[in-house]
Amino acid sequence: MSHLEVLKKPVVFNNGLSAPNATLKSAMTERLCTWSDDDFKKRGWPTPEYINLYKTWGEGEIGTIILGNIPCDARYPEAKKNACIDPEIASHDEYVKAYKPVIDAAAAHGSIVIGQVTHAGRQTSDEVAPTPVSSSDVQCPPGMGMTFGKPRPLTVDEIHDIARRFGFAAKVLYEAKCNGIELHAAHGYLLSQFLSPRVNKRTDQYGGDLEGRSRIVFEIIESIRKAVPDPKFIISIKINSADFADGGFDPEESFTMSKKLEAAGVDLIELSGGTYESSGFEHKKESTIARESFFIEFAERIRPNLTTARLAVTGGFRSAKAMAKAVDEKSCDIVGLARPLCGEPHLVKSLLSGQQDKARDVHPDLPRQIEIGACVVQLNQIGHGATPCDTSTAEGAKFATDAVMQRKEPEHGGEKDQKQ
Numbered sequence: 001m002s003h004l005e006v007l008k009k010p011v012v013f014n015n016g017l018s019a020p021n022a023t024l025k026s027a028m029t030e031r032l033c034t035w036s037d038d039d040f041k042k043r044g045w046p047t048p049e050y051i052n053l054y055k056t057w058g059e060g061e062i063g064t065i066i067l068g069n070i071p072c073d074a075r076y077p078e079a080k081k082n083a084c085i086d087p088e089i090a091s092h093d094e095y096v097k098a099y100k101p102v103i104d105a106a107a108a109h110g111s112i113v114i115g116q117v118t119h120a121g122r123q124t125s126d127e128v129a130p131t132p133v134s135s136s137d138v139q140c141p142p143g144m145g146m147t148f149g150k151p152r153p154l155t156v157d158e159i160h161d162i163a164r165r166f167g168f169a170a171k172v173l174y175e176a177k178c179n180g181i182e183l184h185a186a187h188g189y190l191l192s193q194f195l196s197p198r199v200n201k202r203t204d205q206y207g208g209d210l211e212g213r214s215r216i217v218f219e220i221i222e223s224i225r226k227a228v229p230d231p232k233f234i235i236s237i238k239i240n241s242a243d244f245a246d247g248g249f250d251p252e253e254s255f256t257m258s259k260k261l262e263a264a265g266v267d268l269i270e271l272s273g274g275t276y277e278s279s280g281f282e283h284k285k286e287s288t289i290a291r292e293s294f295f296i297e298f299a300e301r302i303r304p305n306l307t308t309a310r311l312a313v314t315g316g317f318r319s320a321k322a323m324a325k326a327v328d329e330k331s332c333d334i335v336g337l338a339r340p341l342c343g344e345p346h347l348v349k350s351l352l353s354g355q356q357d358k359a360r361d362v363h364p365d366l367p368r369q370i371e372i373g374a375c376v377v378q379l380n381q382i383g384h385g386a387t388p389c390d391t392s393t394a395e396g397a398k399f400a401t402d403a404v405m406q407r408k409e410p411e412h413g414g415e416k417d418q419k420q
Helices: 003-008 048-058 092-107 156-175 190-195 215-227 251-263 286-291 296-305 320-328 347-353 368-383 394-405
Strands: 023-025 064-071 112-118 180-185 234-240 268-272 310-314 334-337
Touching: 003 320, 003 347, 048 064, 048 092, 048 368, 064 092, 064 180, 092 112, 092 156, 112 156, 112 234, 156 180, 156 215, 180 190, 180 215, 180 268, 190 215, 190 234, 215 234, 215 251, 234 251, 251 268, 251 296, 268 296, 268 334, 296 310, 320 334, 320 347, 368 394
Parallel strands: 023 064, 023 334, 064 112, 112 180, 180 234, 234 268, 268 310, 310 334
Antiparallel strands: none
């Protein structure tokens, strides 16, 4: 079987749903929805630009598209202009009406569509929430160009409310014809803050050993299944292979957690790593460079112990051959892509057709710390109907860098006014 045939093979989930191929668009911060500094009710509503972004990805032959991230509490988003599903803001029916066009656009050409629901916790910028919430009062140091206030620990009642919020969001997504929900428990977000012994200093039932620190995750899964009992509705979770920080969530706990998640009925585990404090995307072992994926060696340990859950690995993949190798060698079932799909939203289509063999490289003039901001610029361009700036060129890298440094959100910069 050729490497393209490996990638083109459908992925069948334990509940019988089938993704058309082994690629996945991982959730990212799109920042294309409505925002108000003062009125929570005006936060997080899908816009025509947000819909157009997912229409574009939906045309790209991606096997599984993950929306998001979508905070479940408008008070604690990851960034301004995040999408949002908050039961205190609007009714179930209002959210279904707002999100169905997004999901329809993403699914129009056969992709499985899953919505990633999140809570930023202590990683809510102090511009948005001066006093965020977390598992404990451990403050997040500056990162991703943001600073963060000292958090207060969530009360037990507030933890139960968060589980309710995830259940509400799941019901909205289900009624809007989404195929599933993903819990964001990686990258230092709230659920990751509970899982991490470095951050979680609680002494009640939500702290201590892994059973206590993971309790909130399993209560959320239970809340989702109560809200949406249909077994065809996929429950996915994104977890860290490791936090890459002393005293953080480590590979041994990730291995144990993956087995517990499968036992709880999780259909898809997406493996990633790192937090705002310590990025998992900076580890450059020779084996990692050769195989492209940052987390494939962790995946190889986890994958043989899963029998019903599918395993996706996101981070580092750029060539069709490396993606196919990971699947063919059963290191994972699905390969996740994020940043490459910002500059090349139809990359998967080009790879599967043989038109391209790899994603474009990033130009060395684009500073590493600017890359995520550059992706936000590109997503903004796609949403507004422009071709995203090509950051493999010096001109495109400069355009993106200037936009990020000036904190602009250009509505153009692609073919409409910039030669590529």
